[in-house]
Amino acid sequence: MLDPTRVRLDLAMEAAGVASFEYDLGAARLVADDALAALFEHPEDTTARGYEARLQDVVVAGDLVEFRDAVTTAVRTGEPLHHEFRFRRRDGSLGWMGVRARVLVEGGVPQRLLGVAYDTTRDHVLGLASALESLPAAYYALDGDRVLRHLNAEAERLIGRPRSELLGRNFGDVFPLSAGSQLDAVLLEVARTGNSASLELLHPDPLAVWCELRAWPDGAGTSVLLLPAAARRAAEEAAERAALQVQLLAGVGAHLSGTLDAETAVARLSGVLVPVLGDWCIVTLVDENGELRDVGTQHVDPARQGLIEDYARTRLRSLRGAEGTSYVQDAIRSGRPVVLPEPAVDAICAVLGPGEAQDHARALDPRSAIVLPLRARGRTVGLVTLARGRQRRGFDSEDVATASGVAERAALALDNARLYGQQQRIAEGLQRDLLTPPAQSPHWQTAVRYLPAAQAAQVGGDWYDAFPQPDGATTLVIGDVVGHDIGAAAAMGQLRNLLRGIAFAAPDGPSGLLSRLDAAIEGLGVETLATALVGRLEPRRDGVFLEFSSAGHPSPVMLRAGGVVVPLVVADGRDGPDLLLGIDPATARHDGELLLRSGDTILFHTDGLVERRDQSVEVGTARLLEAVSRHVDLGLEELCDVLLRELLPAHPEDDVALVAVRIR
Numbered sequence: 001m002l003d004p005t006r007v008r009l010d011l012a013m014e015a016a017g018v019a020s021f022e023y024d025l026g027a028a029r030l031v032a033d034d035a036l037a038a039l040f041e042h043p044e045d046t047t048a049r050g051y052e053a054r055l056q057d058v059v060v061a062g063d064l065v066e067f068r069d070a071v072t073t074a075v076r077t078g079e080p081l082h083h084e085f086r087f088r089r090r091d092g093s094l095g096w097m098g099v100r101a102r103v104l105v106e107g108g109v110p111q112r113l114l115g116v117a118y119d120t121t122r123d124h125v126l127g128l129a130s131a132l133e134s135l136p137a138a139y140y141a142l143d144g145d146r147v148l149r150h151l152n153a154e155a156e157r158l159i160g161r162p163r164s165e166l167l168g169r170n171f172g173d174v175f176p177l178s179a180g181s182q183l184d185a186v187l188l189e190v191a192r193t194g195n196s197a198s199l200e201l202l203h204p205d206p207l208a209v210w211c212e213l214r215a216w217p218d219g220a221g222t223s224v225l226l227l228p229a230a231a232r233r234a235a236e237e238a239a240e241r242a243a244l245q246v247q248l249l250a251g252v253g254a255h256l257s258g259t260l261d262a263e264t265a266v267a268r269l270s271g272v273l274v275p276v277l278g279d280w281c282i283v284t285l286v287d288e289n290g291e292l293r294d295v296g297t298q299h300v301d302p303a304r305q306g307l308i309e310d311y312a313r314t315r316l317r318s319l320r321g322a323e324g325t326s327y328v329q330d331a332i333r334s335g336r337p338v339v340l341p342e343p344a345v346d347a348i349c350a351v352l353g354p355g356e357a358q359d360h361a362r363a364l365d366p367r368s369a370i371v372l373p374l375r376a377r378g379r380t381v382g383l384v385t386l387a388r389g390r391q392r393r394g395f396d397s398e399d400v401a402t403a404s405g406v407a408e409r410a411a412l413a414l415d416n417a418r419l420y421g422q423q424q425r426i427a428e429g430l431q432r433d434l435l436t437p438p439a440q441s442p443h444w445q446t447a448v449r450y451l452p453a454a455q456a457a458q459v460g461g462d463w464y465d466a467f468p469q470p471d472g473a474t475t476l477v478i479g480d481v482v483g484h485d486i487g488a489a490a491a492m493g494q495l496r497n498l499l500r501g502i503a504f505a506a507p508d509g510p511s512g513l514l515s516r517l518d519a520a521i522e523g524l525g526v527e528t529l530a531t532a533l534v535g536r537l538e539p540r541r542d543g544v545f546l547e548f549s550s551a552g553h554p555s556p557v558m559l560r561a562g563g564v565v566v567p568l569v570v571a572d573g574r575d576g577p578d579l580l581l582g583i584d585p586a587t588a589r590h591d592g593e594l595l596l597r598s599g600d601t602i603l604f605h606t607d608g609l610v611e612r613r614d615q616s617v618e619v620g621t622a623r624l625l626e627a628v629s630r631h632v633d634l635g636l637e638e639l640c641d642v643l644l645r646e647l648l649p650a651h652p653e654d655d656v657a658l659v660a661v662r663i664r
Contacts, residue, residue, distance in 0.1 A: 561599025
């Protein structure tokens with residue numbers, strides 16, 4: 001007769017999916033009902049050895065170790081066993097199984113383990129799903145074929161599409177920009193090794209969030225959790241922006257301070273801003289009459305540099321012919337940055353007349369653009385048009401602030417360059433007006449050169465002269481007033497005119513002429529110091545006779561017709577030239593002399609040709625002699641040009657004057 005209590009228990013266990021078992025610890029013999037075999041999906045061997053092998057095959061490795069440790073502890077202590085572990089089903093999915101058991105002890109020795117086993121997967125899935133749905137972080141899961149099998153509400157919100165359109169789709173279809181990305185590499189590595197991974201990255205669109213990504217194998221594929229990293233990233237971006245602003249301002253100083261030519265200075269600005277702040281840039285000058293001229297362009301893509309140059313070449317004419325208010329004129333009138341509405345290409349084309357400029361603008365296809373006025377001393381001296389393509393985000397307020405700071409510094413540098421240029425032109429013009437063309441002779445050819453210093457304030461006291469004497473001779477002069485400013489240029493003019501007047505009124509040899517000039521400097525109260533080299537050329541039947549005297553000036557160079565090059569000194573045993581002008585008018589002065597023949601060349605020069613901060617006079621003089629030796633076959637004009645080109649740096653620190661004479 002059936003025991004009603006036992007029947008009810010069996011029915012309850014069957015309904016709950018609970019399987020019972022009894023394990024004889026001494027004999028290692030297992031007795032179990034069919035329900036246990038069903039839980040393990042009917043192993044071929046239902047003995048204790050068979051179930052042990054089945055556990056080894058399907059239970060997650062770490063969980064199996066913990067389960068065995070729990071059984072050992074229960075047998076040793078007699079405490080009840082209550083444990084769960086994960087196991088893999090035949091279809092590859094992961095399940096959970098719970099085990100409850102008690103140890104029967106007889107005579108103080110554990111004899112048998114009585115227990116039940118049951119499937120707890122549903123509880124775990126429902127609990128996990130509920131927890132994931134309520135997470136403030138995005139979560140999604142992929143199966144072994146990288147098909148999206150689950151995502152929570154936050155992931156659905158960030159993607160911006162309902163999960164009904166996303167579940168069951170391939171990962172690459174949902175996140176098309178992930179191919180080859182850092183995220184893609186992490187997921188592939190987790191799937192390959194079975195190890196979890198964690199790192200911070202920018203998740204590709206359409207999620208597009210900075211996050212701490214955690215990925216782990218979940219038995220059915222890979223689970224991905226994205227923890228917000230917005231605060232940390234915001235701090236990093238703020239630091240990056242500050243560093244960027246410092247970098248840009250330093251770049252403006254380095255690029256624009258390298259020249260005092262206004263146009264060159266402002267044209268360099270485009271190379272500072274691209275690609276750091278934009279993808280392409282046009283720099284524009286505004287002249288005194290308000291006329292615009294594009295002088296600098298830069299595109300991040302070298303292949304499109306020609307396109308931006310073509311656009312700059314055509315756009316201003318089109319802007320002037322367009323109807324309506326131009327954003328360029330808005331920036332000039334207001335003196336404030338103008339941010340174009342997006343997409344910027346439409347805003348630009350709206351103020352361009354039909355034609356080439358509009359075609360070029362559409363080809364450039366800017367997503368966003370700003371026009372920055374370059375204002376200094378109350379006027380707009382230039383403009384910067386800065387644009388970004390569609391692959392970059394638009395300009396925000398911080399970008400505009402950074403670009404405006406750069407524009408302010410650039411405007412000041414540009415205006416300084418303009419003012420320096422005006423000063424240099426005035427000073428150089430004054431000096432060139434005092435340097436008249438040299439006197440020529442049928443007996444020799446004369447060539448002169450004057451090159452001002454690169455800096456406006458350095459235009460100063462170098463001069464040359466070649467004028468006839470009443471007796472038919474010609475006086476050659478080259479000199480250098482101490483100092484490099486407008487005052488030195490004015491003093492040079494005084495000395496030049498004094499020397500001319502003295503030489504014409506009282507013809508004398510070069511040393512006598514220098515002595516008279518020195519006396520006039522003291523007597524007339526001309527407070528200056530100067531070096532000078534005076535030569536007197538007199539035609540004779542057998543050649544041209546040269547007398548010369550130096551007041552502290554570099555020695556002239558002689559090139560003989562046969563190719564020999566030597567410096568000329570007064571041959572009286574002295575170690576150097578006579579004293580400078582303006583120190584002691586009573587000082588003794590001396591002459592040197594020699595006869596020049598057909599083809600001989602004499603070079604008078606100032607110290608700027610051979611001396612500078614990084615080069616001594618001795619080294620510079622040796623370079624001059626070597627250069628003359630290499631170019632003995634050149635004509636006189638060509639020789640002067642070559643010497644200036646080879647011996648001077650790109651930006652000379654001092655004026656240079658040169659007088660060259662070649663006997664016919």
